[in-house]
Amino acid sequence: MWTQPEHFKKWYGPKGFTVPVADMDMRVGGKRLICMASPDGSMKMWTTGEYTEIVPKERLVYTESMADEQGNVVSPSAMGMTDGYPAMTEITVLLDDLGGRTKMVMTHAGVPADSGAGGGWTQAFDKLAEHIEAVLSDK
Numbered sequence: 001m002w003t004q005p006e007h008f009k010k011w012y013g014p015k016g017f018t019v020p021v022a023d024m025d026m027r028v029g030g031k032r033l034i035c036m037a038s039p040d041g042s043m044k045m046w047t048t049g050e051y052t053e054i055v056p057k058e059r060l061v062y063t064e065s066m067a068d069e070q071g072n073v074v075s076p077s078a079m080g081m082t083d084g085y086p087a088m089t090e091i092t093v094l095l096d097d098l099g100g101r102t103k104m105v106m107t108h109a110g111v112p113a114d115s116g117a118g119g120g121w122t123q124a125f126d127k128l129a130e131h132i133e134a135v136l137s138d139k
Contacts, residue, residue, distance in 0.1 A: 001128060002060055002093055007135075011128040012036065014120045020044075021069075028054055032062060033071045048073060052090075060093040086110045 001007045005022035012019050016039035023033040030051045037044045046067040053061035065088045066079045076085035089110035096103040108121065 001132065003054075007131065008034075011131045012124055013127075014123040015127065021046075026051065026054065028052065031071065033067065035069065044069075045079065046071075049088075049091075057097065058095055060091075060095075062091055064089050064091055082112065082115060084112055085115060 001011065003024065003026050005024055008022045008024070009019040012034070013036045018037045019034065020037055021033065021035035025031050028051055032049050032051065034047045035044050046069050047064050048067035048071045049063040049065060051062045053059055065073045066076050066081070068074055073087065076087060077083070089108060092107045092109070094105040106121070
């Protein structure tokens with residue numbers, strides 16, 4: 001769900017948001033370029049980053065920065081983010097096989113507590129659960 005663009009596009013972002021672009025070079029040192037679009041398509045937020053750790057079915061770590069559509073890093077303030085928002089953050093996803101279920105722990109390090117990102121992630125994880133159910137019901 002985190003490593004295959006066709007799945008990632010289905011769940012990433014708050015409710016109503018879409019992901020028209022998810023370019024993911026899934027290798028350590030590989031780049032990622034993601035575009036998240038608002039429900040009406042009027043706002044597009046681009047992020048870029050690099051994969052720093054990949055342990056299949058166990059651990060995924062990547063950096064994330066605000067970007068333009070070519071993947072060039074832009075300052076968070078230029079994207080309307082609050083003062084103090086870092087130029088780069090780090091996402092760590094830990095997965096634990098519980099025998100038929102998977103426990104996921106995600107940490108988004110560096111994001112200011114008052115940024116509102118937590119609510120976006122909560123909505124994305126709700127969409128992730130719905131997508132997993134849809135995938136499993138198709139099997």
